[in-house]
Amino acid sequence: MKLKRSERIVVMTEYLLNNPNKLIPLTYFVSKFNQAKSSISEDIYIIKNGFKEEKIGEVKTYAGVSGGVIFTPTLVEEDAVKILNEFVEKIKEGDRLLAGGYIFMSDIIGNPSLMNKLGRVIATVYKNKEIDAVVTVAAKGIPVAYAIASILNKPVIIIRRDNKVTEGTTVAINYVSGSTKKIETMILSKRSLKSQSRVLLVDDFMRGGGVLTGMESLISEFDAEVIGKVIITQCFDSVREHEEDYLYLSKINNIDEYNGTFDVKLGNVIEKLRQAENEELKNE
Amino acid sequence: MKLKRSERIVVMTEYLLNNPNKLIPLTYFVSKFNQAKSSISEDIYIIKNGFKEEKIGEVKTYAGVSGGVIFTPTLVEEDAVKILNEFVEKIKEGDRLLAGGYIFMSDIIGNPSLMNKLGRVIATVYKNKEIDAVVTVAAKGIPVAYAIASILNKPVIIIRRDNKVTEGTTVAINYVSGSTKKIETMILSKRSLKSQSRVLLVDDFMRGGGVLTGMESLISEFDAEVIGKVIITQCFDSVREHEEDYLYLSKINNIDEYNGTFDVKLGNVIEKLRQAENEELKNE
Numbered sequence: 001m002k003l004k005r006s007e008r009i010v011v012m013t014e015y016l017l018n019n020p021n022k023l024i025p026l027t028y029f030v031s032k033f034n035q036a037k038s039s040i041s042e043d044i045y046i047i048k049n050g051f052k053e054e055k056i057g058e059v060k061t062y063a064g065v066s067g068g069v070i071f072t073p074t075l076v077e078e079d080a081v082k083i084l085n086e087f088v089e090k091i092k093e094g095d096r097l098l099a100g101g102y103i104f105m106s107d108i109i110g111n112p113s114l115m116n117k118l119g120r121v122i123a124t125v126y127k128n129k130e131i132d133a134v135v136t137v138a139a140k141g142i143p144v145a146y147a148i149a150s151i152l153n154k155p156v157i158i159i160r161r162d163n164k165v166t167e168g169t170t171v172a173i174n175y176v177s178g179s180t181k182k183i184e185t186m187i188l189s190k191r192s193l194k195s196q197s198r199v200l201l202v203d204d205f206m207r208g209g210g211v212l213t214g215m216e217s218l219i220s221e222f223d224a225e226v227i228g229k230v231i232i233t234q235c236f237d238s239v240r241e242h243e244e245d246y247l248y249l250s251k252i253n254n255i256d257e258y259n260g261t262f263d264v265k266l267g268n269v270i271e272k273l274r275q276a277e278n279e280e281l282k283n284e
Numbered sequence: 285m286k287l288k289r290s291e292r293i294v295v296m297t298e299y300l301l302n303n304p305n306k307l308i309p310l311t312y313f314v315s316k317f318n319q320a321k322s323s324i325s326e327d328i329y330i331i332k333n334g335f336k337e338e339k340i341g342e343v344k345t346y347a348g349v350s351g352g353v354i355f356t357p358t359l360v361e362e363d364a365v366k367i368l369n370e371f372v373e374k375i376k377e378g379d380r381l382l383a384g385g386y387i388f389m390s391d392i393i394g395n396p397s398l399m400n401k402l403g404r405v406i407a408t409v410y411k412n413k414e415i416d417a418v419v420t421v422a423a424k425g426i427p428v429a430y431a432i433a434s435i436l437n438k439p440v441i442i443i444r445r446d447n448k449v450t451e452g453t454t455v456a457i458n459y460v461s462g463s464t465k466k467i468e469t470m471i472l473s474k475r476s477l478k479s480q481s482r483v484l485l486v487d488d489f490m491r492g493g494g495v496l497t498g499m500e501s502l503i504s505e506f507d508a509e510v511i512g513k514v515i516i517t518q519c520f521d522s523v524r525e526h527e528e529d530y531l532y533l534s535k536i537n538n539i540d541e542y543n544g545t546f547d548v549k550l551g552n553v554i555e556k557l558r559q560a561e562n563e564e565l566k567n568e
Contacts, residue, residue, distance in 0.1 A: 003337055006293055008335030008520055013297040019397075050294030053287055066392055102450045112434040113303075139422035139442055140450075145432050150396040157394055158423055162445070166386045166424075166489070192390055205450070 001047045009043050016047065016059065016071040021153035025068040026061075027095055044069055055079070073151050075124045080273055081099065083117045084266055090114070091233070091264045101255045103262070105233060109140050109204060119147020122202075122230055125247060125272045126152065129227050130279055132197040133157050135219065137211060139187065140204035144232060148202065157199070159218060160187045167192075173218045174198055178208015190224070195223035200230065204249070205236040234267060247272045292317055293327050294320050300331065300343065300350070300355040304411035307358055308329065309352040310345075311530020328353055330519045339363070357435050367401045368550055372534055374398070375517070375548045385539045387546070389517060393424050394490060402533065406486075409531060409556045410433055412564055416481040417441050419503065421470065421495060424488035428516060432486065442484070443502060444471045462492015470498045472506070479507035484514065491519040518551060531556045536553045 003011065012029060025123065029040045041061070048059035057073040075083075087108070096104045122144070131152055136145035137159045149156045163170060166187040179186050193199070201215050212229060219226055229240075231248040235255075240246050248267035255262040287295065296313060308482060323343070332343035341357040359367075371392070392398065392489045406428070420429035421443045422495045433440045447454060450475040455550050475481070485499050503510055513524075515532040519539075524530050532551035539546040550566055 003334065004330075006330045007334035007337060009290055009293060010331050011338045011340065013294050013299060014335075014338070014340050017298060017301050028292065042291070046288075046290045047294050050287065050291035051298070053291060054298070056295065056298050074342045096483065098452045100449055104450065104452050104475070105471075106442065106451065106473055107439070110439045112430050112440060113437065114301075115430070116434060126548055139426060139444065142423060142426045143440070146396050146399070146427050146430060153397065155391070155394045156396060156427070158390065160423065163383055166388065167390065168388050183548060189388075189390055191388070192394070210292050245448075277392050 003033065005039075005043065006090075008035070008178055009046055012043055013050075016069070017073075017275040020057075020071055020151050023062070023066075023068045023070050024074055027067075029064050029133075047099075061097070064254070072127055073120060073123065074088045074127065075120055075273075077270065077273055080121045080124070081270065083114075083121055084249065084269060087114060087118060088264050088266055091250060091252070093262065097257065097260045097262060098253065099257075101235075101257055103205075103233070103235070103252060105205065109143055112143070116147045116150075118232070119144055120151060121249075121269060121273070122247070123148050123151035125201060125269070125276045126228055128276065128283075129134070130198055131200050131227055133193065133199050134202055135159065135193070135199045135204040135209075135215065137161070137215060141202050144230075145202040148200065150228075152200075157188070157192045160216060161185065163187050171218065171221050173214060173221060175210050175214030175217065178210035178213075180208075184210070184214070185209075186218050193219075193222045193224055197222070197224040198227045199224050201226055202232075204232045205235065206231045206233070206238065206240070209240060210236060212240070232269075241268060268271045286319065287322075289327065292319070293330055296324075296327055297331055297334075298411050300353070301357075304341075304355055304357050304435050307350075307352045307354050308344070309350075312352075314383055327353070353443075354407075357404060357407065358411065359404055359557075361554065361557055364405045364408070365554065367405055368553060371398060371402060372548050375534060375536070379544065381539065381541065381544045381546060383541075385516070385519075385541055387489075387519070387536060389424070389488065393427055393516075396427070399427040399436075400431045402516070403428055404435060405533075405553060405557070406531070407432050407435035408514055409553070409560045410484060410559065411552050412567075413484075414482055415484050415511055417477065418486055419477070419483045419499065420486045421444065421445070421499060425486050425516070428488065428514075429486040432484070432514075441472070441476045441560055443499060445469065447471050455502065457498060457505060459494050459498030459501065462494035464492075468498070470495075470502050472502055477503075477506045477508055481506070481508040482511045484512045484518075485510055486514045488516045488517050489519065490515045490517070490522065490524070493522060493524060496524070496568075500538060515551075525552060 055076040132150040134145045135157045169190040170187045172187045234248040234251045253263045339360040418429045418433040419441045453474040454471045456471045518532040519537045
């Protein structure tokens with residue numbers, strides 16, 4: 001197949017975007033398009049510039065036998081702020097306050113496009129960390145965990161609250177729910193996580209913090225290391241906010257059940273983005 | 285910002301890929317790149333050809349005030365077969381047979397890249413159906429449901445097995461598990477699904493068929509309509525296979541617990557892809 005250069009660039013752009021953080025040998029494109037390596041290199045240079053100008057991501061090329069090209073999606077702070085504001089505005093919309101001061105979030109979690117965008121913001125924060133797996137708890141942390149893991153090109157591991165026969169041998173821990181004070185169980189299939197793995201913990205909602213503590217204690221049973229902790233919506237102030245490796249996208253406060261009102265604001269994610277960028281500049 | 289044409293095409297390609305099945309006004313690109321509409325139209329023509337040659341998807345342009353461009357990702361049968369074979373081969377790999385004849389699938393479900401590819405295959409089957417939402421049951425149907433819904437640009441609705449306070453008012457149904465014969469409950473938040481919605485049901489595993497029947501009965505409580513039913517792995521032969529609107533990606537049979545062996549084969553998905561393509565040709 002001989003495509004025009006501009007069409008070839010379209011096809012290569014698509015391939016890179018659908019294979020983030022994966023080393024693609026130049027020979028893949030050379031044989032696919034039946035083109036000289038030099039032409040393919042020029043094509044990649046154009047894509048790299050386009051991505052750089054628009055801050056879509058970084059394209060790195062590696063020479064040598066095991067060389068190739070790797071695309072790492074990124075975001076500039078400006079775009080991250082836009083996405084996060086869209087998210088916070090959605091929380092403010094409509095009648096979300098439920099009995100007991102809980103917040104209805106299922107429609108927001110159910111928006112794949114928004115979840116993908118939030119995943120991109122979070123993946124940008126962790127793009128230079130070595131992470132082996134994204135770990136979440138069923139069910140509502142799953143969408144954003146997959147969005148992050150798709151970009152990082154890593155597996156997702158799902159902790160369950162119920163012991164299912166389809167998990168094989170499992171490790172279970174008990175934890176105390178921070179808000180209800182009930183004893184709950186968390187289960188992870190024994191074969192799903194290798195010891196010494198470096199994991200990113202993701203959950204959708206934090207109130208008392210019991211679930212996150214439970215996740216950490218379960219992870220330590222596997223001798224794995226927690227590299228970061230991500231919470232989509234945090235309810236109330238938390239001591240966690242001051243932990244170095246803790247990121248939260250939004251915070252809800254001042255819940256007034258009688259009047260049906262609450263305050264929402266952005267979490268510490270922009271700060272974390274800046275930190276990651278500064279670290280990167282320091283290492284360059 | 286004035287990019288070179290080739291760089292502009294890279295950026296536009298990225299935008300279309302990240303916004304599937306969404307009408308993007310040409311004026312968006314006109315003002316973004318500060319270019320004449322005619323140049324933008326030519327750029328889109330190049331992208332359209334690249335996508336067409338490589339069968340990445342369809343780019344349709346609509347003239348007029350409310351006009352613009354819509355990108356619909358697709359797959360050719362050859363690529364679908366490759367993806368599905370990768371999936372079936374993964375099921376065959378390793379020691380998956382659990383007590384009770386269950387199959388360990390968590391590592392496969394936990395592979396975001398594979399889930400996205402399976403989602404693309406399934407979304408291609410349903411690309412010409414009017415679908416308002418993708419409905420799944422927590423937890424393992426969620427990844428592929430999001431992969432499908434991301435492409436169709438529709439929300440995901442998650443049915444739960446446990447009643448969570450964060451769901452607000454819920455509708456619950458009881459169903460009998462086909463394999464364990466136990467009575468189980470399924471719950472859906474009342475506000476998550478509008479009546480008359482047209483939904484695609486997705487679940488990861490089917491053995492006795494009780495879960496799928498439960499989902500259908502819950503959906504009917506909402507006066508919603510089931511447009512299609514998708515099962516990732518079906519265990520044993522099922523009468524369901526002959527239902528017009530039923531799709532399964534793989535089938536497991538001849539489970540031999542004593543020797544730890546079972547057979548896996550491809551489901552009826554290629555047949556369904558062909559049917560969808562034939563229907564499209566007929567309507568053209």
